[in-house]
Amino acid sequence: MTVIRSDDNLEAGIADRTEVRLAGEGGQGMILAGIILAEAATIYGGQNAVQSQSYGPEARGGASKSEVVISPGEIDHPEVLLPDVVVALSQEAFKKFGSSIKPGGLLIVDADKVDSASSPKAIRLPITKMAFETTGRIITANTVALGVLVGLTGVVTRTAIEKAIIARAPRGTEEMNHKALDAGFAAAEIVTKKLP
Amino acid sequence: MSVKLMQGNDAIGWGAIAAGCRFYAGYPITPSTEVAEILSRELPKVGGKFIQMEDEIASMAAIIGARIGGLKSMTATSGPGFSLMQENIGYAAMTEIPCVVVDVQRLGPSTGQPTAASQGDVMQARWGTHGDHPIIALSPTSVRQAFDLTVKAFDLSEKYRTPVILLADEIVGHMREPVDLPDFKTIKIFEQNVTESPATYKAFRNTEDGVPPLAPFGVGYRYHITALFHDEVGFPTQRLDEVDPWVERVNSKLEKHLDDISLFEEDIQDGARVAFLSYGASARTARHAMKVARKQGTKVDLLTLFTIWPFPEDVVEALGDRVDRIIVPEMNLGQLAYEVERMVGRKKVRRVGRANGEMVTPQMVLDAMEA
Numbered sequence: 001m002t003v004i005r006s007d008d009n010l011e012a013g014i015a016d017r018t019e020v021r022l023a024g025e026g027g028q029g030m031i032l033a034g035i036i037l038a039e040a041a042t043i044y045g046g047q048n049a050v051q052s053q054s055y056g057p058e059a060r061g062g063a064s065k066s067e068v069v070i071s072p073g074e075i076d077h078p079e080v081l082l083p084d085v086v087v088a089l090s091q092e093a094f095k096k097f098g099s100s101i102k103p104g105g106l107l108i109v110d111a112d113k114v115d116s117a118s119s120p121k122a123i124r125l126p127i128t129k130m131a132f133e134t135t136g137r138i139i140t141a142n143t144v145a146l147g148v149l150v151g152l153t154g155v156v157t158r159t160a161i162e163k164a165i166i167a168r169a170p171r172g173t174e175e176m177n178h179k180a181l182d183a184g185f186a187a188a189e190i191v192t193k194k195l196p
Numbered sequence: 197m198s199v200k201l202m203q204g205n206d207a208i209g210w211g212a213i214a215a216g217c218r219f220y221a222g223y224p225i226t227p228s229t230e231v232a233e234i235l236s237r238e239l240p241k242v243g244g245k246f247i248q249m250e251d252e253i254a255s256m257a258a259i260i261g262a263r264i265g266g267l268k269s270m271t272a273t274s275g276p277g278f279s280l281m282q283e284n285i286g287y288a289a290m291t292e293i294p295c296v297v298v299d300v301q302r303l304g305p306s307t308g309q310p311t312a313a314s315q316g317d318v319m320q321a322r323w324g325t326h327g328d329h330p331i332i333a334l335s336p337t338s339v340r341q342a343f344d345l346t347v348k349a350f351d352l353s354e355k356y357r358t359p360v361i362l363l364a365d366e367i368v369g370h371m372r373e374p375v376d377l378p379d380f381k382t383i384k385i386f387e388q389n390v391t392e393s394p395a396t397y398k399a400f401r402n403t404e405d406g407v408p409p410l411a412p413f414g415v416g417y418r419y420h421i422t423a424l425f426h427d428e429v430g431f432p433t434q435r436l437d438e439v440d441p442w443v444e445r446v447n448s449k450l451e452k453h454l455d456d457i458s459l460f461e462e463d464i465q466d467g468a469r470v471a472f473l474s475y476g477a478s479a480r481t482a483r484h485a486m487k488v489a490r491k492q493g494t495k496v497d498l499l500t501l502f503t504i505w506p507f508p509e510d511v512v513e514a515l516g517d518r519v520d521r522i523i524v525p526e527m528n529l530g531q532l533a534y535e536v537e538r539m540v541g542r543k544k545v546r547r548v549g550r551a552n553g554e555m556v557t558p559q560m561v562l563d564a565m566e567a
Contacts (some may be wrong), residue, residue, distance in 0.1 A: 014487050035372060039201045042374035051201070051372040055311055076484035077558055078371050078477065 016071050018155055019080040019102075022145070023065040023093035025192055028096060029142035030089065032168070034066025037146060040156040041070045041165035047156075050078040063093040086154055087145050088114055091128060108148055121182075123152070123191055130183050140180035147184015152191065199376045204342040204368040205272075207375065208298055209234035211346025212270050214380040217296070218244035219269040221258035223251050223277060226310040227366040228300035231272035252277035256284035261338060264421065266412035268350055272298035275317055277306060278324070278380045285359050286325030290564045292400070292410070292446070294353035296346070298362040301527075303553040312553025313366035315476055318531040321361045322505045328443070330450045332457060333505040334360040335476040338372040345459075345502060352457060353383040356449055357407050363392040365527065367477035367555060394418065398428040402441050450506050459502035460511060465490065470565055471497035471519045473512070473536060475504055478525045478556055485525075485561035494565065502528030507535045516540030523548060523564045525556040 020037065024030040030054045038051035048071050055064035067080045083101055087108045088094035094114045101107055111124035125148060131141040143165060150161045162181065169177040202210075208231050212220070220235045236246045245262070249255040251275055259269035273281060278299045288295050297548065303312035317324075321333040332352050336342040342364060349360040390397065390411045399419040401408040411417035420430035425442060427433045450457060463486065470489075474482035479500040486498045499515055501508065515522065516539055523546045524533035530547035537545045546564040550556050 014491065016485065033501060035201065038372055042201055043199055048374065049201075052367065053370060076480045076487065077554055077555070078480055081557065 005022025015074075016073065017075060018070045018153075019083045019085070020068045020070070020149070020155065021080050021083040021086045021097055022142075022149075023063065023066055023086065023097040024089035024142075025093060026062045026064045028089050030087075030093075030145075031055070031064060031066040033142040033146055034068050036168055037068045037149075037156065037162045038070075039167070040150075041068070044160035044163045045156045047072055048075055050061065050075045052079055052129070060155040063090065063096045065093065065097045070076075079101070085149060085155070087149055088119075089141060089145065091115060091118075094119060106152060108145070125177070125187050125191070127184075130187060131180055134179050134183040135176045137176065140176060143177050143180035144184040144187075147181040147186075148188045148191075151185040158185065199374050201279055201372045202339055202375050202377075203228035203230060203370060203372050204336070204339045205300065205370065206234050207339045207343040208272070208346045208362065208364065208369075209238065209540065210377060211242075211343040212296070212350070213238055213242060214343070214377075214383045215347045215350035215385050217268045217270045217350060218242065218538075219259065219262035219267040220244070220271065221249050221255045221262070221269070222271045222273065223248045223249055225252075225253050225274045225277045227302050227369050228272045228274045228277075228298060230299070230369070231298055235270075243416075252280035253284065256281040256288075256297070259297075259454065260284060260288050260291070260293050263293050263295050264413050266414070268294070268296075268354070270296040270298065270350075272300065274300050274310075275300045275304040275314070275320075278317055278320060282320070282324040285331075285361075286327065286329060287423045288359040289325065289329040289446075290327075291421050292357035292395050293359075293421075294350075294357055294410070295359050295552060296349045297359060297363060298346070298364060301363065301365045303551070309553050311366070313477065313527055313555060314551065314553065315363075315478060315527040316531070316551060317363065318504060318526075318528060319534075321363050328447055330358050330447060331360055331361065331505050332356070332450065332503065333363045334459065334502055335363045335365075335504050336368050336502070337476060337479045337500065338368065339371065340375045340377075341502070342368055343375065343377060346386065347383055348459070354388060354405070355386040356453065356457070357410055358450070361505075365476045371477075388412075390417070398559065399430055400426060400428045400430065400442070402445055406445050406452055454506065454508070454510075456502055457506065458508045460508055461500045461502070462515075463498040463500075465495040465497060468495035468497040468520050469514055470494070470521045470523065471499060472523050472525070472561060473499045473501070473515070473532075474525050475520070475532065476502040476526075478527055481556050481558055482523075482525050482561060485558040488558060489562060489565065501532075504532065509539055512536055512539040514546055517559075519542065521546060521565070523561055525549075525561050525564075527551065527554075527556065
């Protein structure tokens with residue numbers, strides 16, 4: 001039906017893809033965090049993205065992951081091959097999805113949930129605790145995590161992630177989500193200053 | 197419209213609405229449930245009906261009944277439900293009643309893993325119901341294509357009076373991508389046009405193009421519907437002079453229109469000695485691998501099939517004449533590769549199959565060039 005003869009544009013979707021993996025317990029909102037990141041990249045960022053997810057048959061609990069591949073161009077293989085960035089909010093999720101990462105990649109874990117012995121190279125931040133201290137709700141941990149992730153990587157702009165979060169926030173929770181996101185960015189800034 | 201981040205299953209639901217589907221009957225099952233969710237919300241808004249049935253056998257029966265009552269109809273399911281639907285899919289094929297069956301494939305056999313990906317229903321889509329019969333199966337590779345091929349499924353189903361299987365997979369069903377859907381008003385699909393008067397109308401007439409027009413029940417046309425072998429007005433028959441023309445007509449009606457039904461994309465590099473051939477989510481893996489191979493200086497052809505059944509025999513045969521090796525990545529142990537082997541011989545084909553719920557990786561495809 002369609003025949004294409006091409007040799008061009010071989011880089012598109014191969015060399016320029018950024019692969020992000022967000023992992024946690026079912027219910028921590030990491031799949032939603034992936035959706036928001038993908039919306040920030042596409043609707044509010046003008047890039048291309050594919051978001052996918054993997055979870056067990058349980059409605060709650062169990063380790064779940066959300067993956068976002070971001071690229072300025074075409075994305076072929078839709079899943080993460082070797083992540084540039086992994087965020088893990090639970091020990092089980094870390095064990096299941098945090099073991100492989102690109103050389104020079106970034107691993108961010110919740111310091112209170114993932115033991116230090118198993119993740120010596122990780123950037124360790126008490127993400128869930130920060131969420132509780134900032135908003136009084138641990139359910140905002142996924143928003144804090146997005147702030148940390150975007151603050152450290154710049155994979156999307158701060159404006160794009162803000163817009164994407166606010167668009168998704170249930171009415172009345174906009175300010176709470178803003179605070180959680182700001183807390184994440186503030187933590188990322190401190191980490192960046194400490195990095196060599 | 198505007199760009200939205202949309203899930204494949206949502207796009208299937210919107211595709212059905214855009215195509216004019218106004219009846220859905222189904223039983224929810226992972227990973228297809230979002231199709232039912234969106235249609236339960238959206239169909240009533242456009243005057244359609246949504247019914248949650250007691251099981252998949254009844255769901256299939258309901259959509260066949262709805263279509264003969266005059267509404268375009270659809271159901272959605274996954275492997276275990278697809279197995280239950282097979283008997284009535286045969287009924288739709290035998291009685292030539294259009295309908296669309298979405299199968300968002302998950303890992304099987306049996307209950308398998310509800311949230312794990314698979315392309316294990318390829319052969320079931322073709323031969324799941326008993327007896328020789330025509331069937332169309334379309335397989336989308338992206339969210340946008342999930343929309344487009346759902347529309348196409350309704351079009352082909354109406355045009356050729358056959359059930360059409362939208363053979364999606366968990367990857368495409370659950371992934372989210374930015375899409376900008378077309379204005380639904382611009383979407384045209386084939387509509388039945390009965391020009392005969394009720395006095396002379398025969399619902400199963402042996403027409404030249406193999407597809408007699410279908411009049412709905414309840415508007416004055418009288419005919420009989422049975423899944424027994426039947427004559428031109430639908431009454432049971434064992435007369436060979438009636439059975440043989442029926443067998444001939446029904447089993448050749450798709451072959452006569454292959455140009456219209458066969459959807460595929462070929463990306464050709466002159467002088468390539470190796471080709472990747474795939475479909476569904478795995479086609480994206482193949483395309484990724486193609487880019488890597490070409491970047492490394494190896495010439496590669498890529499054939500992506502959107503219509504799996506009827507299998508595009510001529511296209512694959514021609515590819516086999518051009519290249520020495522065809523690599524077929526798929527999330528099963530070689531179901532479509534089996535058809536490719538039938539066309540070009542086993543020696544030319546390398547199966548890259550995976551049936552553990554995970555996608556084939558581009559590296560596995562590249563490795564098969566050496567093996």
